Amino acid sequence: MVPKNAFQKHIELEKRVLKLKAYSERSTLNKIEINDKKIGFITSGVSYLYAREMYPQASFLKLGMTFPFPSELAREFAKKVKKIFVIEELEPYMEEQLLLAGIKFKAKDPSFRVGELRPEDIPDIVKGKVRKYVPQTSRKAVMCPGCPHRSVFSVLKKLRLTVTGDIGCYTLGALAPMQALHTCLCMGSGVTFFEGFKKVLGRDVVGVIGDSTFVHSGVTGLINLAYNQTKGLIIILDNSTTAMTGNQPHPAVGITIKGEPTKKLILEDLCRVCGADNVDVIGAYDIKALEELVKSRVNADALSVIIVRTPCRLIERTKLKPPVLEETKCKKCYLCLGLDCPALRKDENGLIKINGKFCVGCNLCVNSCPAQALRKNE
């Protein structure tokens, strides 16, 4: 909108809010339910259901339209009940509206401004208690056995690189014992954080981003890298799907959301036109070649993209034989466990065990073993 119109339109907008306020006051979306007059709840949405569950006999002002707030309706409700409680998740929006209107109510403890409400919280709010925080332990999420990301991170860790990361399964590379991914903010930040980190650190930084995330919002970052003449390395972890959310296709897969074939975005062409000087495509499992390639690109005076292309294990289900373990050769250094592979564990005697059900024969652990106790099963 051009500025001249914007001024006039803003006046109209303010008038519209007043009209909506009048509507909110009389709308059937907002209704008073009078039962027991000792307790009145002002609430909306699922919070209403929780309150109703725990206090079925109470009185309610149930709001289906909370903005503009029907303050006169709330005043009418307040006259009918003895005490008012506001049940809303997070920020005290409705509480503030009541304060503005000068309507008395019992405010929730500020501890309830954090986290989702549950039905059992309602009595605590009524009693003016502090939120009970029950920390929940849970099993750690982990990359699948044979995951191509694990290969890449094993290389980046070995080279002691600072890795700016992004959102996807590969974010799990941040967790112990891998700890090979060091930032994660939002989609695209694997590329844009790289630019800032590179400027500050100068060297030994790499940005990683998944294929679908790159298509979603990594492209603009790459264009900026080229435009700002930043040098260095971005790795696209191309498992040819959107794995973390359940294997949805994306434009670089060449399949529509309905499963039909469509135009396929060629990532290497895209990276070149964005301004990458070098674009290499390599498989994830040849980690020696991958290591050499990363070494040659990471501090080079060029903008490079390496596309590590190996399909997700949820797509490529072929299994090879698990490696052979010669226990007598094992020096118990446990470097293999540093890969965080669900198929490997240490038993009660400190011996390494391979779970043949989980192992897909990627042989990454074979490569990690300095004592050659693990051997490829040909």
Added chain:
Amino acid sequence: MNKSQTINVFFCGTGGQGVLTAAEILGQAALLEGYHVKKSEVHGMAQRGGSVESHLRFGKTVYSPLIPQGGADFLVSFHKDESTRLKEILRPGGEDLTGYIDKGAHLEQGAKYLNTYLLGVLSERLPIKENNWLKALEAAFKNKNLKENIAVFQKARKEVRLS
């Protein structure tokens, strides 16, 4: 249990075990039986082995889609770790069906039928008629091994009756 009280079933497990499918089937069967039904799901990182829980409530009128802590009549767990973590949801006197995981894990049809097995175990405890269960199973598995699922379901029911 009579039809006026709300029955609360809490399902939990990990991604891919069929937790949500089981809750969906119970919900469908309860709807066919004429109950008011509410179902709510909680899942985070389910694709990478994260936890999955589903709250299924049915009765005359159900308000909250979540079972209040200490309010579940049944804990239907697909994973022992999840039972340990989440068992506080059971009401005093509520029934924990975790013990059935081992029985359901060694089915001749395979471990992926655990959800149908546990539903069979649960079904013997709920006021829902067999034909409504079968209709709900059919709706869920019409193109996916329906025969095997019904066999597992009936096997579980029979085992409960004989035990």
